[in-house]
Amino acid sequence: MDTQFIEARFNEIYQELEKEVMEVLMDESLDKKQTNLRMKPLTSTKQILTNALESIEMVVRLSKEDQE
Numbered sequence: 001m002d003t004q005f006i007e008a009r010f011n012e013i014y015q016e017l018e019k020e021v022m023e024v025l026m027d028e029s030l031d032k033k034q035t036n037l038r039m040k041p042l043t044s045t046k047q048i049l050t051n052a053l054e055s056i057e058m059v060v061r062l063s064k065e066d067q068e
Helices: 003-026 032-067
Strands: none
Touching: 003 032
């Protein structure tokens, strides 16, 4: 499995999430509560992707160890 390819795609998604985060943070029409509400899904998405990538890397590592 090519984890570098997967990691590259995840990095692209992270960059898009960062753009969305910056848009939310720069929107001066939002109060603190609205900003926090808009940030939660973005933060959760990034955490889910990070966990998924770590899981994929762990499976690949364990697979390689089993083959040895």
